[in-house]
Amino acid sequence: MATTLKSLRETVDLRHLRQIIAGLDEGVILVDPDQSLLWANEAALTMHGVERLEQLGTTVDDYRARFQLRYRNNHRLEADDYPIERVVAGDRFSEVVVEVTVAGEDAPRWVHQVRSLVLNDRDEDAPSCVVLVIQDVTDRYQAEDRFEQSFNANPAPAVICRLADLRFVKVNQGFVEMTGHDKGQLLCKTMYDIDVLRGAERRDLAKERLSEGRTIPQMEAELELPGGGTKLVIVAGQPIEMDDQPCMLFTFADLEPRRKAESALRHSEERFTRTFQMAPVPMAIGARDGHLLCEVNASFTALTGYGSAEIIGRSLAEVELWAHEPGRRDIEEAIESGRDLRGHEARITAKDGGRIDCLVSTEAIRLGEDACVLWAFQDITQRKATELELVEAIEAVMKDTSWFSRSIMDKLARLRAPQPDAAGAGLDDLTAREREVLALICRGLDDKSIARSLGVSGNTVRNHVARIYAKIGVNRRTAAAAWARARGFDGEATAVSHREVPA
Template identity: 85%
Template structure:
């Protein structure tokens, strides 16, 4: 309370001079007499309370307190002695007290004021001559901060804010807590390096330099340690911001863990596909959709064609001359280029040794990583075609002379069930002893090198024997020679060959 012996400013001419000084200030100014009466307020102070006359503020401190309810930003209501206007009357010097101002009878605050005090002492004694409240309307600033706070907390994108002066986290949103499993109070007492948001960053040194300078940190991958153990792959970036006039850094994150898991699953899937591809009993190849280059072939393809992977990979099928004719190659490649998948398309290919192989070709467009590819599958139908031709010949024979039905057709149909040697065709007796040995080893599935070691002869000698066998029995590939021999009851198992058989088998 004011001392009654003090001379009131109301009784002096100084009030007029003081009003002339402060009338045009942007800050609100309220002059209070030591007797707790409100002497005067400038237009800015009146506008900050939504009134036009000093009387609307109240004639005294008590009336002001009754008309305007004040509370702190944490919603704690001020007691009477805590009002800035009461504190200045009590002689308390303070600065930058922030309060929310609500009109009596209302529940929501109208303004946010930042208030400081000033005491003008009389020159003749030690008592105050005038008490001054200086007010700034900071409603817009705090509204913007509230909007930012709401947006920051509601944003599902994980985010943290650290104060640059001590690198301590001052804000964390729910997105970051959900992503990492941290608790809010565990984060807000830590620094940037306690919860290392730049751990294992690919440009960590640059990020630390930018953080120290308060400059933008570009996006980079990092690995966050999780409170329960393990890590999480993220993209982190930093943006300098100001919060309450304090320089800060806003860190935002993108969770890359789903991508890493998807890439791992894709890699494992591709590995399983590769193993299945290599072990498949069906001849298969993988080629680039653009250019028809073969990228991979499996063991069955190599066995059927005689081409090793190194001989055929990276080469267009046209250069390899896999297709029997150029017209056939163009037809198949046109279908692939047109985006059509082949299904059991009948074609004839040439093996490395020149033998023709009848196949059913199927293709499927696939992606391996980022590459568009084609999966090729080949079904060898050479034996089936030979059987079909034989059946056609039998039918044609019937059509020529039905009197042959009892003899010729029955013989041919019998051979379809259990093939036998034709009486007028070449027989085993037409082969030399050495040629029968070579044919026996062919029937056992030996290649030329193994036959050469078994018989202890040169590779060229074996190839010459094979060529003579083909010429005598009228075939041009191994599988046809095996079929010819088995049709005559010759499987090669009962033929004793050179002394190196056991060694070769071992």
């Protein structure tokens, strides 16, 4: 007649069995069919935070009173659902995961993965002993909880796909907000339904890596949206395990704002280019550093004769556009110092060698990442020619008219010739006699009157006048008078010495 395990507590077989079980990492609890707890190894006691079997409970009812169990979905187990109750009832199960809470506490302390084992006597079908085998999976599930919280809280859009069937098993709020997909519906779909690698630039590589469960490098792709249309993204895949199943974590970066910004910039640049090319004002675009031209419009070509192929990639100085070297330096120094020019008068040289008077304006702009300068040229050659013709006509009519308004003569002189360079000749460069002659010129006297005032011959006056013109860089009396007045010399305060003309 078979005896129960309980009656063999001190037999050699039971001692050997205890010695074998005691060394296991898994927790083992032996339960008699009469629902009394026979024995538990040290691992099982530690997994419940106790040191002796009595603290675990002497019966199944004691155990249930001391420890409250619930499933991972927070659903509390009924009495008949406790693994220890099920194993006593003869239920065989391979894996049940429960959270274990000490009575009187709110938060669970451990997560146990439990399986059952039923021991029968050789001659009887009734179980002689039932066994609970317990694994402490607290750390694993806590890590999964942390991952779950981090995954859901991460603002970066992400989904997890199970490699076995390519079904989506997790999706975070960032992906839902980016695409507009319904979270519940998405978890019922596979990558065949929603292709997260659609339009990927290296799609073949991505599919190969996915099939092998290897890392998928970052690449651009287009996600199809539920309401129609697509969204440009960067997608990358990282292999992970969830519930001991190989999966792929896909993360995304939304490139749609960048695509819209690039599209707006492209349209803006296209509008700028059309406006630039169609503008009636001659314009050019050059680099701020080095002044190399990168674009000219049709009006610039018409003005200078230089086509795009001839001038792009060269500086204005290299093509010798500027007629005067000092003027070129002044313009380039202004730009290099960060100043924009407005209506700066300069003279340029056309391709055929012709000289063109211009008003030059510049504006600092950016094209992409490059600092550039927009050049605008206004041709004033005809206007200046008309002004000179007008002055010459007035001078011809009013020549030698001493009563003509001195202020008008000064203004005409300024129109006729630009103001001399301040760095040129000064009053100190004239001799005393030349300053006397200049003073009389400023008073409106002609050569004969000056000769009588100074008591010299007309030839002597003409020689003095010629030397004055050469020194101050003018060729007309009105210009000489304007030059003198620009330096605060009007001749009124100058004493004129009289010399008699030799007999």
